[in-house]
Amino acid sequence: MQGRIIVRNIFAAIPIAFALCNAAHADEPDNTIKIGYAYVNLNLKSGDLTGPPGTTPPGLRMGVKDLDILAISVERRLSRNWAVQLQAGVPPTLTAVGAGTGQSVGTVATARIWFPTVLALYTFTDVPVIRPYLGAGVTYTFFTDEKSSSTYTAAVQGTSSSIHLQNSWSPYARIGFEYPIDKHWAINMEYSRFRMKTVATVVTQTPGIGAISRRIDIKGYPQIFGLTLGYKF
Numbered sequence: 335m336q337g338r339i340i341v342r343n344i345f346a347a348i349p350i351a352f353a354l355c356n357a358a359h360a361d362e363p364d365n366t367i368k369i370g371y372a373y374v375n376l377n378l379k380s381g382d383l384t385g386p387p388g389t390t391p392p393g394l395r396m397g398v399k400d401l402d403i404l405a406i407s408v409e410r411r412l413s414r415n416w417a418v419q420l421q422a423g424v425p426p427t428l429t430a431v432g433a434g435t436g437q438s439v440g441t442v443a444t445a446r447i448w449f450p451t452v453l454a455l456y457t458f459t460d461v462p463v464i465r466p467y468l469g470a471g472v473t474y475t476f477f478t479d480e481k482s483s484s485t486y487t488a489a490v491q492g493t494s495s496s497i498h499l500q501n502s503w504s505p506y507a508r509i510g511f512e513y514p515i516d517k518h519w520a521i522n523m524e525y526s527r528f529r530m531k532t533v534a535t536v537v538t539q540t541p542g543i544g545a546i547s548r549r550i551d552i553k554g555y556p557q558i559f560g561l562t563l564g565y566k567f
Contacts (some may be wrong), residue, residue, distance in 0.1 A: 364411035370562030374401040374487040376545035381442050385548035395434035401426045419456040439489045443497045445480040449473045451506050469508035473528050476501040492538035526558040
């Protein structure tokens, strides 16, 4: 819930920033909407699942499948070289699978993953043909629709399980190239990277014992490769 409130506040602040920019640069408006495809190499690793002694299979870890997403961003140019960008997208389904001694478990959990990001971009406008740019900012990763699988529950000898993934802030970096087609259209190729860290807490109802809470730490440096089409207006 806290993550949703923060994201709503970010979205609410964007029109105010755009209005201030319009007042300062009314003679040269430069908004851009970008939409396209992004491949996310999550590159995440986990520790061992931990829980009360004698109740948790040893060496059970978690892996995460890579993602294909529809990338969407809105950009406002502040000067010839500088711009501010808000990026989001259609939240993909994150699929966690068993690893280590839990490799045979298959799918452990699923969740919708969100990582809205705000970036400051610097474009090298004097370069011919293509325009390289660098970006730095912050992203907020949070999760919705978290579900634990029945195969995980069976692996720990329970009857039902629920899962919660911890939200987190992270710095975000990007390098990209813009190829202008004409005054309004451009193609963008981008590479981005950020740090992701979360803790998954799984509570399992277990016959004869009751609710058992277990947790697993997950962290890494996801890489995003994007190809988008931009429209300037």
